[in-house]
Amino acid sequence: MNTAIITGFEPFDSDSINPSWLAVNALPERVGACQLTRLLLPVSFKNAFARLEEAIDTCRPDLVICTGLAARRTSITVERVAINIDDARIPDNDGFHPIERRIDYAAPDAYFSCLPARAICEKISEAGLPAAISDSAGTYVCNNVMFRLLHLIANRYPKMLGGFIHVPATPEMPGNEGPGMPLADITRALQLAVEVCSDHSTHWQGSKRRIVEYNPGWPGEFKEIAAQLQNGLGNLALRIDHIGSTSVPGLAAKDVIDIQITVSELNEQLLAAMTAMGYTRSEIATSDHIPAGMSDKPHEWQKWFFKAPTSQRPTNTHVRIAGRANQRYPLLFRDFLRAHPSYAKSYGELKKRLAANLANSRTYPDVKDPAVDLIYHAAENWATRICWQSE
Ligand code: PCA
Numbered sequence: 001m002n003t004a005i006i007t008g009f010e011p012f013d014s015d016s017i018n019p020s021w022l023a024v025n026a027l028p029e030r031v032g033a034c035q036l037t038r039l040l041l042p043v044s045f046k047n048a049f050a051r052l053e054e055a056i057d058t059c060r061p062d063l064v065i066c067t068g069l070a071a072r073r074t075s076i077t078v079e080r081v082a083i084n085i086d087d088a089r090i091p092d093n094d095g096f097h098p099i100e101r102r103i104d105y106a107a108p109d110a111y112f113s114c115l116p117a118r119a120i121c122e123k124i125s126e127a128g129l130p131a132a133i134s135d136s137a138g139t140y141v142c143n144n145v146m147f148r149l150l151h152l153i154a155n156r157y158p159k160m161l162g163g164f165i166h167v168p169a170t171p172e173m174p175g176n177e178g179p180g181m182p183l184a185d186i187t188r189a190l191q192l193a194v195e196v197c198s199d200h201s202t203h204w205q206g207s208k209r210r211i212v213e214y215n216p217g218w219p220g221e222f223k224e225i226a227a228q229l230q231n232g233l234g235n236l237a238l239r240i241d242h243i244g245s246t247s248v249p250g251l252a253a254k255d256v257i258d259i260q261i262t263v264s265e266l267n268e269q270l271l272a273a274m275t276a277m278g279y280t281r282s283e284i285a286t287s288d289h290i291p292a293g294m295s296d297k298p299h300e301w302q303k304w305f306f307k308a309p310t311s312q313r314p315t316n317t318h319v320r321i322a323g324r325a326n327q328r329y330p331l332l333f334r335d336f337l338r339a340h341p342s343y344a345k346s347y348g349e350l351k352k353r354l355a356a357n358l359a360n361s362r363t364y365p366d367v368k369d370p371a372v373d374l375i376y377h378a379a380e381n382w383a384t385r386i387c388w389q390s391e
Contacts, residue, residue, distance in 0.1 A: 001033050001034075001035065002033060002034055002035070002061075002062040002063065002198055002201050002202060003034070003035045003036075003037070003059060003060075003061040003062055003063070004031075004034050004035070004036050004037070004061050004062065004063040004064065004065065004194060004197070004198065004201075005036075005037045005038075005039055005052070005055055005056065005059060005061045005063075005064045005065075006024050006027065006036055006037070006038055006039070006064075006065045006066075006067065006190070006194065007024065007038075007039045007040070007041050007052060007064075007065070007066045007067065007145075008020035008021030008022070008023065008024035008025065008038070008039075008040060008041070008067050008068070009021055009040075009041050009042075009043050009048075009067075009068045009069065009141070009142070010040060010041070010042055010043055010093070011043075012043035012069075012090075012092070012093055012141075013090055014175070015069075015071075015173060015175075017170075017173065018068075018069050019069060019167055019168075019169065019170045019173075019181075019183055019186055020067040020068045020069050020166075020167050020186075021040050022183055022186075023067070023167060023183060023186040023187040023190050024038050024039075024040075024067055024190065025038055025040075026183070026187045027187060027190060027191055027194070028191075031191055031194045031195055031198065032194075032195050032198055032199075033198060033202070034063070034194055034195075034198035036194065037055065037059055037061065039051070039052065039055050041066070041145065042093060042094075043092050043093040043141050044092050044093055044094045044096070044141065045086060045088075045092050045094075045096050045098060045141055045144055046094060046096065047094075048141055048144065048145050049144065049145050049148040049149070052064070052066070052145060052149065053148075053152060056152065056157070056160075060157075061160065062159075062160060062161065062198075062201045063160065063161045063162070063194075063197050063198060063201045064149060064153075064160060064161070064162040064163075065115070065162070065163065065164075065165060065190075065193060065194065065197060066142070066145055066146060066149060066162075066163070066164045066165070067164070067165045067166070067167055067190065068141070068142035068145075068164070068166055068167070069166070069167060069168075069169065070134075070138070070142075070166035070167070070168065071168070071169040071173070071175075072178065073134075073166060073168050073178070074130060074168055074178040074179060074181075075129075075130030075131050075132050075168065075181075076121075076124055076129065076130065076131040076132075076165060076166070076167055076168070076181075076186070076189045076190075076193075077131070077132050077133070077134035077165065077166045078113070078115060078117040078120050078121055078131070078132075078133050078134065078163070078164075078165050078193070079113055079117075079134050079136075079137040079142075079146060079163060079164040079165065079166060080112060080113055080117055080133050080134065080135050081110050081111070081112055081113065081135060081136070081137070082110065082111050082113070082137055082143050082146035082147035082149075082150055082164070083109065083110045083136075083137075083139070083143060083147065084102055084103050084104060084107055084108065084109050084110060084147060085100065085101070085102060085103060085139050085143075086098040086100075086101045086102075086103055086139060086140075086143075086144055087099060087100050087101070087139035087140075088139070088140050088141075089140065092140075092141055103144060103147055103148065104147075104148070104151060107147075107151050110147075111146075111147060111150035111151065111154065112150075113146070113150065113162075113163035113164065114150070114153065114161050114162060114163060115161060115162070115163035115165075115193075115197055115200075116196060116197065116200045117133045117163070118133065119196050119200065120165075120192070120193045120196045120197065121133055123192045123193070123195070123196045124189045124192050124193065127188065127189070127192055129181075129185050129188065129189050130181075131189065134166065137164055137166070142164060142166065145164070146163065146164035149162045149163075149164075150162060150163075161197060161200065161201045165190065165193055167181070167186045167189075167190070168180060168181045168186070169181075170182060170183050170186070199310075211252050211253060211254060211348075211351050211352045211355045212252065212253065212254070212255050213252050214246075214248075214249060214250050214251055214252060214253065214348075215246070215255070216249075218242075218246040218247070218253075218257060219242060219247070221257060221313060222242040222246070222247070222257050222259065223242075225257065225259065225312070225313075225315060226240040226242070226259065228277070229259070229261065229277070229317075232273055232274075232276065232277045233261070233270070233273050233274075234273075236263060236269060236270050236273060237261050237262070237263060238262045238263060238264060238322055239261075239262045240259065240260070240261050240262075241259070241260045241262070241330075241331060241334075241390075242257070242258070242259065242334075243258045243259065243260045243318070243330035243331065243333075243334055244256075244257070244258025244316070244330065244334070245258070245347075245348075245351070246258065247334050247338075248334060248337040248338055248344050249338065250341060250344055250345070250348075251337065251344045251345075251347065251348045252348035252349075252351060252352055253348075253351070255314065256314045256315060256316055257313070257314070257315045257316070258315070258316045258318065258330070259315055259316070259317045259318070260318050260319075260320060260327070260330055260331070261317065261318070261319045261320070262320060262321070262322050262327055263319055263320070263321060263322070264321065264322055265321060266302075266303075266304050266319060266321065270304075270319065271304075274306055274317075274319075277309070278308075278309030278310075278311070278312075279306040279307065279308065279309060279317060280306060280307045281304055281305065281306050282304075282305040282306070282307065285303070285305035286302065286303065286304070286305070287301050287302055287303065288301045288303055288318075288326045288329075289301075289365070289369040291370075291373040291376065292370065292373065294325065297325070299324075300324050300325035300326060301324075301325065301326045302321070302324070302326070303318050303319060303320045303326060304318075304319040305317070305318055305319075306319065318330075328390065329376065331390040332376070332379050332380070332383055332388060332390070333372070333375065333376055333379055335379075335388065335390075336375070336376075336378070336379035336382055336383075337375070339382070340382075343375055343378070347371075347372075347375060350368075350371055351368065354367055354368060
């Protein structure tokens, strides 16, 4: 069971209704395993986010979805980005009319949404309703609320999911330029969005950067999954190794098992075999972090990354090519830590403190990767000394 706040706006400009609130208000109190709190926000630069923040501090939800009207759009649009600027075309409902004003001087220029935008759009489209990702939430009150929500998540609630969805006008609204979307369809689309986000949120919390003590059951779990992978891949997989922190006895780690599949090439046959087993390939994670001073051969760090089927325990599956630098790196790193428990202990401590102290979970690998490289350089010296080979 998880909890969500979903917001809609009051009418603004010359409209007497705002379908975002009407649709939100028509949602049931429970959607699947998600308990919903519905909240009406004023179209006010000053008060909209303040009201939302108060509700978040009180309810501590797992998920926050804000919605607003984008009258000129013809589909449900899931916003991908919020920018650090207020630049209003018309005054808000308080008569406030900011022009090119930074929202927060101490905050970044922009934030990406943490909602699963693509999955939301697919689910809504499958239901026969128009949906798309939008790369601009505008520069009015909606963008302001989305930006400040994402800033709050980054700094105070790193485990919360949040973002913004714009809805079109309804056909009855006067001055409506497009065909509009019936209110019942908007409500249905938002309900589907909540379902997708709620599923994602359960998964998200389970696989977050929470570091747990070493679990002696991890190698056994790896073996089982590796056997299934070997079965499905046959001789496409040259070897399948348990890598990453869960492969080093005694090391504290995220409860996510890292698996490396070594192949001779990244090809369609491999993709088809992985897809048939329910794995999904990430379009974004196509290269590893490149250690400082090793950036002259980017192809040495190329990989495919797969997410596990949702029915399976969380794993990260990295597919790398035999003989490449990035295929050697995790094997050597693992063997070095296994042979040097004091390094493993210090590394575990570093991870725990990073996880506890970094407000923004997305910067965790940014800080961790160069620290791992420091250990790796020591590992390379050790490898030369003992003539290490991946067994
Ligand atoms: N839409 C406006 C603000 C309130 C709303 O419903 C916007 O897109 O900024």
